[in-house]
Amino acid sequence: MTTELTSMGIAAKDAAFELATATTATKNLALTLIADELEANAESILAANAKDIEAGRSAGLTDALLDRLLLNPQRLHGIANDVRNVISLPDPVGSEFDSKVLENGMALCKRRVPLGVVGVIYEARPNVTIDIAALCLKTGNASILRGGKETFHSNMELVKVIQVALSKAKLPAASVQYIEKPDRELVSQLLKLDDYVDMIIPRGGAGLHKMCKENSTIPVIIGGFGISHVFVDESADLARSVDVVVNSKVQRPSACNALDTLLVHKNIAESFIPQLIEKIKNDVAIVACPESLALTAKASDVRAVAEGDFDTEWLSFTLGIRIVDSVEHAIEHMRVHNASHSDAIMTNNLHNAERFINSVGSAAVYVNASTRFTDGAQFGLGAEVAVSTQKLHARGPMGLEELTSYKWVGKADYLPRP
Amino acid sequence: MTTELTSMGIAAKDAAFELATATTATKNLALTLIADELEANAESILAANAKDIEAGRSAGLTDALLDRLLLNPQRLHGIANDVRNVISLPDPVGSEFDSKVLENGMALCKRRVPLGVVGVIYEARPNVTIDIAALCLKTGNASILRGGKETFHSNMELVKVIQVALSKAKLPAASVQYIEKPDRELVSQLLKLDDYVDMIIPRGGAGLHKMCKENSTIPVIIGGFGISHVFVDESADLARSVDVVVNSKVQRPSACNALDTLLVHKNIAESFIPQLIEKIKNDVAIVACPESLALTAKASDVRAVAEGDFDTEWLSFTLGIRIVDSVEHAIEHMRVHNASHSDAIMTNNLHNAERFINSVGSAAVYVNASTRFTDGAQFGLGAEVAVSTQKLHARGPMGLEELTSYKWVGKADYLPRP
Known part of the structure; x- marks a missing residue:
């Protein structure tokens, strides 16, 4: 030819x-x-x-x-x-x-x-x-x-x-x-x-x-796209978790490593979610699962989650929130919704941290750190040609x-x- | 779908x-x-x-x-x-x-x-x-x-x-x-x-x-296919070069790392080619460039090279032979004929060895060794899934x-x- x-x-x-x-x-x-x-x-x-x-x-x-x-x-x-x-x-x-x-x-x-x-x-x-x-x-x-x-x-x-x-x-x-x-x-x-x-x-x-x-x-x-998640486990440092979620979501929402869906352990949801909402209530639109709707009520823009929301890369000031039962439940959510780019767990539980690292499909996975770290400059590579989410050659x-x-x-x- | x-x-x-x-x-x-x-x-x-x-x-x-x-x-x-x-x-x-x-x-x-x-x-x-x-x-x-x-x-x-x-x-x-x-x-x-x-x-x-x-x-x-070359430089140990060419060609000609085309420096062609032919004259059919035809005459099966022969992976007891002027000429031949799998230079010249290594397009390149080395077991990998000739992921x-x-x-x- x-x-x-x-x-x-x-x-x-x-x-x-x-x-x-x-x-x-x-x-x-x-x-x-x-x-x-x-x-x-x-x-x-x-x-x-x-x-x-x-x-x-x-x-x-x-x-x-x-x-x-x-x-x-x-x-x-x-x-x-x-x-x-x-x-x-x-x-x-x-x-x-x-x-x-x-x-x-x-x-x-x-x-x-x-x-x-x-x-x-x-x-x-x-x-x-x-x-x-x-x-x-x-x-x-x-x-x-x-x-x-x-x-x-x-x-x-x-x-x-x-x-x-x-x-x-x-x-x-x-x-x-x-x-x-x-x-x-x-x-x-x-x-x-x-x-x-x-x-x-x-x-x-x-x-x-x-x-x-x-x-x-x-x-x-x-590469260059994917749904990013932060899972706040029950043993997480909540103040630090608020900082990480705010950074992941707000610093540059149009970036591919910005947070899309927040997963919160049910045992700390009632204390954590209102603390978070207090910080972002005027800037971030919330798309909440039925269990978290009441907890997010103070945000100026809240609606109930609909079909496809958890599969949406927002690239904007919108955040999905879902309450989950356990680290396994968080992992299962991320499997169904094809986590592939950058995801984080906030935890002080070693077993849960390792379980999360090994089970999620992400190119980059963080323990107690923001998804926004996924970046050639942050990683000290000196340059960034692309961010790969495929599994061959480079990730x-x-x-x-x-x-x-x-x-x-x-x-x-x-x-x-x- | x-x-x-x-x-x-x-x-x-x-x-x-x-x-x-x-x-x-x-x-x-x-x-x-x-x-x-x-x-x-x-x-x-x-x-x-x-x-x-x-x-x-x-x-x-x-x-x-x-x-x-x-x-x-x-x-x-x-x-x-x-x-x-x-x-x-x-x-x-x-x-x-x-x-x-x-x-x-x-x-x-x-x-x-x-x-x-x-x-x-x-x-x-x-x-x-x-x-x-x-x-x-x-x-x-x-x-x-x-x-x-x-x-x-x-x-x-x-x-x-x-x-x-x-x-x-x-x-x-x-x-x-x-x-x-x-x-x-x-x-x-x-x-x-x-x-x-x-x-x-x-x-x-x-x-x-x-x-x-x-x-x-x-x-x-x-992967798994490609034209393999051995270039015998003028400074090569000729006895060892005969052994390497025989091994590369004869040990298992149906293998993808078996020799297809032999390139010989013009300054040693008259002494090297007859030595080689003496060893393989009854087993290997020779396809010779015009300059090497007379030197290969003692082989029982010889013919002049035709269009496409140097682009043929023989997978059989056939060997192409070409006399070249220099290591650059050998490299140029290999570039035109898409060397991509396993290739070797026989030489005692450090500059030529490095020039050859860096310029040829091969997945594996040898100095003073047989192309037949390209093998997971020989390389100590313990297993071989495939031999890749592409450039991404693995080669x-x-x-x-x-x-x-x-x-x-x-x-x-x-x-x-x-």
């Missing part, structure tokens, strides 16, 4: 071959040049961004969305500094692990290598273009990018800046490519480019992930290492035993 | 939930019972196998294929002992790695957990049924198996034995399920069961892998650890920094 994208695939694979043996110094030089060029070309980038903002306003985008699209000198400087931060991170490529000497004398290890070519499909936010390009470059991967149409002019200008920096660093221009044409058909073609592309990262909503999963013949990193926040694969390297002795 | 397989998927996911917290002792008990039941039910298993052999003979299967299908008391005893070997391997589930304490005091680590549900589609060889079921069980995964129609009666009997053992060990019978009906449509349904199945392992030829890759919405482990021989995922576990301190 020859497609319009095949030539991009070939060019990316050729670039990846060179990038795989590029030194860290060369890759860092390219990153330095990208950061510098971003600042040097601020005028043309901001002018292109202004076109996107104008088009977005005509198209009736919300103010929130327009703000996501907007670049200004401060934001551009921030993006350049994010690139400089990537320079300071250690290059995982070439490091060896799981090394051992076999009985026959062969020295065997796994050596980290780039994945090869990474395809990224994303929405809004022009900073993703620079962010992903920089992380792929640092790990020796070529990338093929496809941003949303709302940021088309900004992205064109940003990619131009990247290409200039690449050629100044004497790295192949095809190390970072951008699918320019608006046809959605090109996304379908990208997803079938398994001869050239090694991984697809969708950065966007559940619909984008579903589309990639259903149509891609290339491995896809699924939870993905940093630079998760943009690598490994190869087995064996050195002598020379014949295997029969 | 409700399919015939949905109920199997639900049952498997329920079983996986229980298996995830089953103790190693319980899982080992089930394995012991499987091994014992295999031997106790030898009569009925061999009777079922005799039906498969008879049907295969009527269908005109080759003797080689019939031999692959055949079970006898010795082979059955061997299979039971393979299960006992799995008992002796360490259980990876629950072990922690990459642990650290964050600046804020939170103790963070990755804890190994089962993948969940593994779907396996395989051909011939009834031992795969037991082998895969045992490895999945040991790692706390539920499995849904689909064997070839040639081993239908044997597999039915083997699965019956497994189910009896599972129920004696008080583990869910749905921990190991088998798709009985012959409809190919059911395989398509399995590949779309992404709500319940976490990983698909195809064990068979390239066609099966391609079908899975193109149709599955579940991550697929691609090369996959053992028990590669049947696991991980979850991030964070314990206090309780609020993230802004």
